Amino acid sequence: MYATNVRELKKNPSLAMRHARTAPVLILKGDEPDSLLVHLDETLSCTESGLRPALAASLYREGLMSLGKASKLSNLSMSDFIRHLGHLGIEIARVDETTPYEAKDLSAWLS
Numbered sequence: 001m002y003a004t005n006v007r008e009l010k011k012n013p014s015l016a017m018r019h020a021r022t023a024p025v026l027i028l029k030g031d032e033p034d035s036l037l038v039h040l041d042e043t044l045s046c047t048e049s050g051l052r053p054a055l056a057a058s059l060y061r062e063g064l065m066s067l068g069k070a071s072k073l074s075n076l077s078m079s080d081f082i083r084h085l086g087h088l089g090i091e092i093a094r095v096d097e098t099t100p101y102e103a104k105d106l107s108a109w110l111s
């Protein structure tokens with residue numbers, strides 16, 4: 001998947017459109033994914049197969065969907081979906097307020 005930022009898209013929109021003919025183009029605002037450019041001159045099923053992973057990645061990134069459910073939505077295997085997230089710069093492991101307590105509980109087992 002090709003990714004570009006808004007500034008580069010303004011300078012050369014035809015480059016993004018050429019890339020969109022083969023795969024959806026991720027448009028970044030700053031360092032964050034913002035939009036998706038999709039070429040619509042394909043069959044609807046081809047367009048859908050490109051949109052599903054992008055939608056699933058977005059929902060996972062926002063914490064609205066678990067990794068397993070997002071993988072199913074994307075129609076990719078778990079390993080392929082994790083690879084897809086890596087290409088987009090979306091981290092798999094998440095740190096939240098319970099992480100320090102979980103790490104403390106594990107320290108007894110790791111010593």
